[in-house]
Amino acid sequence: MSMFFNNFKTKDLTTRENIMWNALGSLVFLGCQWLITVFAARLSNGYSDAGVLAICMSIANIYAQVGLFKIRSYQVSDLTCEYSASEYICFRLISMAMGLAFVLLYAIFTCSLPTAFSVFLYCVYKSFEVFIDVLHGIDQKSRRMDLCGISMFVRGVLSLLVFILSFAFLKSLNVSFLCMILVNVPILLLDWYGAFSVCNAGEFHFAFSASRWRNLFVECLPSAIGVVCCSAVTTVSRQLLDYMSGSEILGIYASVCTPAVIVQAGASFVYAPLLGDYAAYLYNGDFKKIRKSFVVSVACFLFITGVSLVFSYLFGDWFLRTVFGSSISGYTDLLYLALVSAVSTALIGYLTDLSIVFRNMRASLICNLIPLLIVGPLTIWFVSLFGPNGVSIAIVISFIIGSIALCISLANTIKRLTRNSTTTGK
Structure with a gap:
């Protein structure tokens, strides 16, 4: 096993290779997560179980955002190593504890007790993904996203099979959630060993002071709250749909719309492995490359939206009937707007990550709070x-408004940095 990781350690990957590995792993993982919702609907009578699973996934997504605390974007853009790998890991454990306490209270007050218990179990399963993310941040910073992929x-395939x-x-x-938890334990151990192999061993000393935790907490708190707002x-x-139309309709909506998450992930492949490059451009004052990368990324978002809509028009009904059966055929029209919704979610996520790379944390909070305030009505x-x-x-509509606000903020930040760079002669 040690020889396996030591061989991986010998060479950094190119940006293209990192994107390919990240894309492959993410597509398979998210595809398997979607198939879990498919089998929850197909293997049960009706769509009630799918509705409960949709609630579990939605609330666990809030937990994930609190647990992640938007540290990954900060971590991979920390070019000067202000914080060590072990400090990021320790902070992740603390943020996960905060997130779990928060969502359990939320579930108890907003769900029935049986559903709240299911939410708890699914959040425990989600904890593996949240913790492994900080290890993948170490891999990404070392340009070894093959380990991430x-x-x-493996996690996606095994979780699907045991479910x-x-x-x-x-x-x-x-x-099923308990079985998914058990199968993820050995994968966590392998991810730990992989991150240890590509990182300096001295960074795993686990000396973490309260003042360092407080500094990192205060620095990332606005963006973390912003991302929780975005996820919420x-x-x-979806919970409003559940209250207005019932779990059956929510289960149908979630089942039809979950394939759009794969499109959302595909859009994120455009920029996620490039956050370190954005940080390098910013550090070197290369604002032309930042603008060029931004234009290319937005063009890719539009291209992905167009292609996904065309494929949905041509094959969407056939695909849904093949996967879910004839009972779903009357709801194919839900897929088109779900795809647009998924890409708009990826877009605001991209702009939020850029705000974090630029260390504009207040903008990431305000511009993600706006969609949450208006989405209910x-x-x-x-x-x-x-x-x-x-x-x-x-x-x-909510995310487009938030994205416009983020674009204005980023444009102002780039103008200010460009002006300062010109003044200092950098």
Whole structure:
């Protein structure tokens, strides 16, 4: 095993190779997560289990955002190594504890007790993904995203397989979540060893002072709250659909729309491995490359949106009927707006990450809070007019408004930095 990782350690990957490994692993992982929702619907009677799973995933996504604390973007753009790898790891454990306490209280007050227990188990499963993310930050900073891709590939496939087997025989989401938790333990150990292999061993000394934790907490708190607000936009809109139309309709909506998450991930592949490059451009004062990369990334978002809509128009109905059966055929129209919603989610995530790289934390908070404040009234209004499609419409409008605000903030930041660079003669 040590020879395996030592061989990986011998060479840094190019940006293109990092993007390819990240894309492969992320696509497989998210595809398997979507297939879990598919089998939850196909292996049970009706869509109630799919609705409960949708609630679990939505609330666990809030937990993930609190646990992640948006440290990954800060971590990979920390070119001067202001904080060590062990400090990022220790901070992740603290943020995960805060996130779990927060979402459990949220689930108890907003869900029935059986659903709240299911949310707890799914959050424990989600904890593996959240903790491994900080290890992948070490891999990415060392330009070794092949380790990230392999981990996501294996975790996705194994989680899917144990879910199918356990749910097919026992028809219990809770038992299936427990099986998914157990199968992720050995993968966590391999990810730990992989991060240790590509990082300086001295960075794993686990000396973490309260003052260092406080500094990192204060620095990243605005962006972390902003990302939680961003994640809550989807959760709030889906829960409102549940209250207005019932778990059955929510389960149908979630089942149809989950493939759009893969498109959202595809959009994130455009920029996620490039955050370190953005930080290097900023450090060197190369604002022309920042602008060029920004234009290329936005063009890729538009291209992905167009291609996904065309494929949905041509093959969407056939695909959904093949996966879910004929009972879903009357809801194919939900897919089109869900795709637009997914890309708008990826877009605001991209702009938020850029704000963090530029250390403009206040903008990342304010511009993500705006969509959360308006999505509730918009969802109630549009669901009453357009049914489940109203959820996607409300999300798109909310995120577009937030994205416009972030673009204005980023443009002002670049202008200010360019002016300062010209003044100092850098």
